Amino acid sequence: MAPIPVNDATSLETSQAASASTCPAHSPAPEQYPDGNPDAPYNPPGARNTDSCLPLKPAGEVVHNYATKGPAPGDLAFRWIHGSVCAAKNTDPRIQVLAYNEDTYIMRENPCVNWEAPFTYLLFGNHGALLIDTGATPEAEYYPLRLTVDQIIIRWCGIRRKKSVPLTVVLTSGEDVAQNQGIRQFADRAQTNLTPLELGARMEFHALGSSWKQGLGRIDLGGRVVAVIPTPGTHKDGLSFFDAYTCLLFTGDLLYPGRVQIANDRDYVASLLRLQQYKQSHPMKWVMGGHVEMMFIPGRAYPRFSNNRPFEHLLQLEPESIDEAVEHVRGVVGKPAVVFRTNFILLNRVSPDEKVYQSAPDLPQIPVPFWTSLSQ
Amino acid sequence: MDLKSLDRRTFLSLPVVSVVIPAVAAAMAPEAEAMGGPPAPAIANEPIDFKTNVPASGSFPEKWICGSPSCMDNHDPPIQVNWYNEHTVFMRQNKAYSYEAPFMHLYFGNERVLLIDQGYTQLRTDWPLRDVVDRCIAEWCAKHGRGVEDMELLAAFTHLHDDHYEGINQLYSRPNTRYMGQTHEEMVGFWGMTNYPEERVTLDLGGRDVLIWGNPGHVFSEFAYYDTYSQILHTGDMFYRGRCYISFWDKWFASMKRLMTFLEDHPVTHVVGCHVEISRTGQDYPYGITYQPDEAPMHMTVEELKHAYEVAKTITEPGIYFTGSVYLCNETRDTTTIDRNPYEYE
Numbered sequence: 177m178a179p180i181p182v183n184d185a186t187s188l189e190t191s192q193a194a195s196a197s198t199c200p201a202h203s204p205a206p207e208q209y210p211d212g213n214p215d216a217p218y219n220p221p222g223a224r225n226t227d228s229c230l231p232l233k234p235a236g237e238v239v240h241n242y243a244t245k246g247p248a249p250g251d252l253a254f255r256w257i258h259g260s261v262c263a264a265k266n267t268d269p270r271i272q273v274l275a276y277n278e279d280t281y282i283m284r285e286n287p288c289v290n291w292e293a294p295f296t297y298l299l300f301g302n303h304g305a306l307l308i309d310t311g312a313t314p315e316a317e318y319y320p321l322r323l324t325v326d327q328i329i330i331r332w333c334g335i336r337r338k339k340s341v342p343l344t345v346v347l348t349s350g351e352d353v354a355q356n357q358g359i360r361q362f363a364d365r366a367q368t369n370l371t372p373l374e375l376g377a378r379m380e381f382h383a384l385g386s387s388w389k390q391g392l393g394r395i396d397l398g399g400r401v402v403a404v405i406p407t408p409g410t411h412k413d414g415l416s417f418f419d420a421y422t423c424l425l426f427t428g429d430l431l432y433p434g435r436v437q438i439a440n441d442r443d444y445v446a447s448l449l450r451l452q453q454y455k456q457s458h459p460m461k462w463v464m465g466g467h468v469e470m471m472f473i474p475g476r477a478y479p480r481f482s483n484n485r486p487f488e489h490l491l492q493l494e495p496e497s498i499d500e501a502v503e504h505v506r507g508v509v510g511k512p513a514v515v516f517r518t519n520f521i522l523l524n525r526v527s528p529d530e531k532v533y534q535s536a537p538d539l540p541q542i543p544v545p546f547w548t549s550l551s552q
Numbered sequence: 553m554d555l556k557s558l559d560r561r562t563f564l565s566l567p568v569v570s571v572v573i574p575a576v577a578a579a580m581a582p583e584a585e586a587m588g589g590p591p592a593p594a595i596a597n598e599p600i601d602f603k604t605n606v607p608a609s610g611s612f613p614e615k616w617i618c619g620s621p622s623c624m625d626n627h628d629p630p631i632q633v634n635w636y637n638e639h640t641v642f643m644r645q646n647k648a649y650s651y652e653a654p655f656m657h658l659y660f661g662n663e664r665v666l667l668i669d670q671g672y673t674q675l676r677t678d679w680p681l682r683d684v685v686d687r688c689i690a691e692w693c694a695k696h697g698r699g700v701e702d703m704e705l706l707a708a709f710t711h712l713h714d715d716h717y718e719g720i721n722q723l724y725s726r727p728n729t730r731y732m733g734q735t736h737e738e739m740v741g742f743w744g745m746t747n748y749p750e751e752r753v754t755l756d757l758g759g760r761d762v763l764i765w766g767n768p769g770h771v772f773s774e775f776a777y778y779d780t781y782s783q784i785l786h787t788g789d790m791f792y793r794g795r796c797y798i799s800f801w802d803k804w805f806a807s808m809k810r811l812m813t814f815l816e817d818h819p820v821t822h823v824v825g826c827h828v829e830i831s832r833t834g835q836d837y838p839y840g841i842t843y844q845p846d847e848a849p850m851h852m853t854v855e856e857l858k859h860a861y862e863v864a865k866t867i868t869e870p871g872i873y874f875t876g877s878v879y880l881c882n883e884t885r886d887t888t889t890i891d892r893n894p895y896e897y898e
Contacts, residue, residue: 262678263623263842264630264648288624291842318622351895412897439895481651481840483623528893529839 230278230335238336239302240279242399247423247461250276252492256468259287259483266483271324278335279400280422281328282464282491285311287483289318292354294466295491297426298325299419300332300341301397307345308417308426309466310358322361342367344395346404348428348466349411350378355428355466375413379406382415389446405454409444410437416451423461425451431501431520432465433489435477435532438524441509448502455495462492473542475516475535480528487545493519599662600639600696602760607783607821610637612851616828619647619843631656631671631684638695639760640782641688642824644850645671647842649679652715654826655850657786658685659779660692661757664704668777668786669826670719682722706755707731708742710788710826711767711774736773743775749807752814763818767811769804770797776811783821784851787811791857792825793848795836795872795879795890808861815854822851829879836879838891852877 230238242248257268266288274282279300287293290312297308313319325343333341343365347356350373362368371381379385382393382404393404395417403418410429417426429436430447438444454460469477470489478485497519504515508524515522516536523530535541602608613634620626626648634642641658650672657668673679685705693700707723709716709732723729732742745751749766760781767776770789777786790796790807798804829837831846856877863875870883872890879890 261675262649262673264626264646265678266624270624286624289622291840313622315621318625411895437893437895439893440897479840480838481842483842523893525896527891 234337237338240336240399242279242301242421244421246459248277248280248421250280250422252276252282252490256284256488256491257286258485258488259293261484263288263483270319271321273324273328276422279332280419280424283311283321283324285313285319285321287485289313290354291481291483292467293485294354295464295468296321296355296358297464298328299397299400299402299421301400303341303398304396305329305332305341305343306395306397306402307343309348309355309428310345310362312354312357314357314360316361319358321358322365325362340367342369344369344371344397346371346382346395346415346417347373347378348415348417348426348430350374350413351411352429378413378415403454403458405450407447407450408440409447410439412439412443414447416447418454418458418460420458423459425455425460425463425495427451427463428466430465431463431493431497432467432469433491433493433519434465434467434469435480435521435523435528437528438505438522441505441524444524445502445505445509448498448505451498452502455498460495463495463497464492470519470521471544473535473544474518475521475539476542476544477521477532479532489519599759602639602661602781606781607819608637608639608781610640610782612636612642612849616644616847616850617646618828618845618847619653619841621843623648623842630679631681633684633688636784637782639692640779640784642850643684645673645679647844649673650715651840651842652827654715655824656681657777657824658688659757659760659762659781660689660703661760663702663758664706665689665692666755666757666762667705667707667723669709669716670707670723672715672718674718674721676722679719680722681719682726685723686726701728703728705729708775709739710777710786711771711790712736712739713771713789716789716826739773739775749803749810765810765814767807769800769807771799772803774807776807776814778814778818778820783819785811785814785820785823785854785857787823787825787857789826791823791860791878792827792829793850793852793878794825794827794829795839795881797881798883801867801870801882805864808864811857812861815858820854823854823857824851834874834876836890 254274257272260266266286268286270286270289272284276282281298283296285293292312294309294311296311299306307325311319311321316322329341345359345362345368350356356373359370362370372378379388384391384393384406389406389408391406395402395404400421405416405418407416407430408414414428414430416430468488468491471478472487472489500517501522504517505522508515512525514526514531516539518539617628617632626646628646630646630649632644636642639660643656645653647653652672654669654671656671659666667685671681676682689703690700693703705726705728707720707729712734717734720731723731732739740748743753743764745753749768752763752765755762755764763778763780764775767774767788767790774788774790790804828847828850830848831837832848837844860875860878863873864880867873867882872884873880
């Protein structure tokens, strides 16, 4: 009897095929059901009710099939830690870990450790793990990024019956001190491939060569391929990463729900156009930036250095935000300007604090709640 | 006047400089007794002489607490207490409790204690202003043979901004305490001024005089304080080592002139303000930052104030001007800092 094609994915060991053989047979080959066979009896009597992509009793190393029709499912329905009135008395975890799905983890640095409160992403494939960005704090006792990543990897390896998995650490920008500080914690880690920080060496690392701005790199994690898209504009060495499995685009500082500081407007427009083009040929679920600075109020952001943000915007942006940014940034190329949009703010050639307590007249004027000291 | 018949509102609106202190103490004594406290002892020791041997010398700390790389790992005290001399305390709020890190002052007299500013955190459970103030007063009273219940506490502030009065909540339940209201009229009324800002009043803390007059410019409602005992001039947010946000240039310049006139016939040991926002090398720490590792001292010299006045005379346009010790931000409402995006490139 042929093995039952389970969920999207898992190669079943013979023993499991045998144990499942009491169930009615569904014979079509697994390839026909990249997202899972809708008729398969996922939860035979006695099984735990789970939508895990794992077999119930894996006998050996599990190999996952990352081929999907459309974005792999994931869950972001959780509130991010957002600091506290009194930063010295904050008792939240230093790093909040969210399992988006079984192979995708999102981590946030506590805003009371560093106000930038950057997000870092950990992706797993069959043969490798990828850490995108490393946070704003080098000291492991304040921000135990390496410890956290190690623990996630150990847990993941345990579930997958793997001894270990090599780690690759990459950055959306090598110069951004809000994202490159934690990389020092990985300096002596075994089985770890660290990106260099310097521009030329970084482009070599991603095999992008001298004409890197036009290039396109790829990182193969074993069945899961992450595209490397050069996107300078907020940093001269900016890179974005697109994960074809979850269909998430990781943009770092280029586009995120906050006060985006453009470093070079011509590059910025070119990079957004590039992403816009990429979006047309690849299904994109969300744009995942490196920070959240917006309030849950159209066009309003928390000021720099704030470590108490009780009503933050969501982390994820719709892919249409790229089109919106392109449309509105074109008119201000070469000019000092602050462009207020509902979900993000673009700052071109101005101080980082320009119009920090303002919004645009064409956006709904919703006052900041009276109980915050920002209601001026 | 029958002080016993005063209700709270009338009591609050009564200018403190015009109240005869023993009458207040007498009026308050039965209440203190009713609250279970022992009967107020008569002043045990000889009155302290605040008028001769002035200026009383004192010292500031070598380095004020100035935040930490990670706020949640800050182990400094919530409030740094500096006994400048035996009868004068300067306090600073920890930057990990509020980025504004304002300074607060306590001046002790024979009969009253003046607390200028109350910091930026409301809740006593978050930030124990009340406990620290009570401890300072208890310490002083024990040392100088007075009963805590004999000392009236006056809680005033330099100007009408919340980073200087939020902590006043914590004092509302404190016995024998009078606090400034949070409107211009109440503030001016508290000092009994009828001609703000020109009028200069004298607050008698019991042998120790504090001179107070209007000092607008940063905001409309602001006071300057001059302690005749330590001869320290407190200019609040109108002039401090950092970015002096000047909302009303004409009023600010007039206040500067008033300070210059004051300097002509009053000796001043130090000029102090409410914040520090620049480094020893004159680097500007951006607004809101919670760690200032190489902070400049809080106190300034009279020469620095005079020089700022000379610079101010030449200013005709809105903009940011550095005098060598302070930044004068002339009507730059939207710009809270002067730094640029560090990643800009061509």
